[in-house]
Amino acid sequence: MALYNLLEFLPLLAPGTRLLGVDPGSKRIGVALSDVNRSVASPYTTLARAKMKQNAAELAAIIKREGVGGLIVGLPLDDRQKLGPRAQATRDWAHGISDATGLPVAMVDESYSTAETHERLISAGVSRARRAEIVDKLAAAEILQRALDKLAG
Numbered sequence: 754m755a756l757y758n759l760l761e762f763l764p765l766l767a768p769g770t771r772l773l774g775v776d777p778g779s780k781r782i783g784v785a786l787s788d789v790n791r792s793v794a795s796p797y798t799t800l801a802r803a804k805m806k807q808n809a810a811e812l813a814a815i816i817k818r819e820g821v822g823g824l825i826v827g828l829p830l831d832d833r834q835k836l837g838p839r840a841q842a843t844r845d846w847a848h849g850i851s852d853a854t855g856l857p858v859a860m861v862d863e864s865y866s867t868a869e870t871h872e873r874l875i876s877a878g879v880s881r882a883r884r885a886e887i888v889d890k891l892a893a894a895e896i897l898q899r900a901l902d903k904l905a906g
Contacts, residue, residue, distance in 0.1 A: 824857070
């Protein structure tokens with residue numbers, strides 16, 4: 754399947770389906786899930802980054818279990834808000850996940866989502882060990898919520 758901008762993406766979604774937010778990092782993949790009204794994003798899980806086939810199967814299981822109709826993938830733009838090597842690799846990965854799951858994917862700027870999430874957790878006094886467990890799925894929820902807010906507006 755192709756990658757879509759948010760305006761093209763919305764009409765492709767079946768009514769009542771959720772969105773899955775995905776923050777693909779080099780070691781872990783944060784996953785978040787929307788409600789059926791597509792207004793609130795919640796952290797869901799963190800997957801270990803593995804071969805495409807394994808991660809696609811893990812995401813497909815979540816998609817089936819939770820009634821997901823589309824994916825929102827964070828796009829790591831560089832400091833100048835341009836597509837650098839990391840962003841291109843993420844776009845390639847998103848194409849692969851879309852092909853493997855058969856679902857449409859929209860990509861949204863994920864600039865600083867993980868860093869901002871880390872800062873909020875530190876400010877809240879969350880231990881380093883606990884931050885390591887939850888930061889990726891919280892960053893995915895931040896990315897998904899940004900998309901949900903844009904879709905609602």
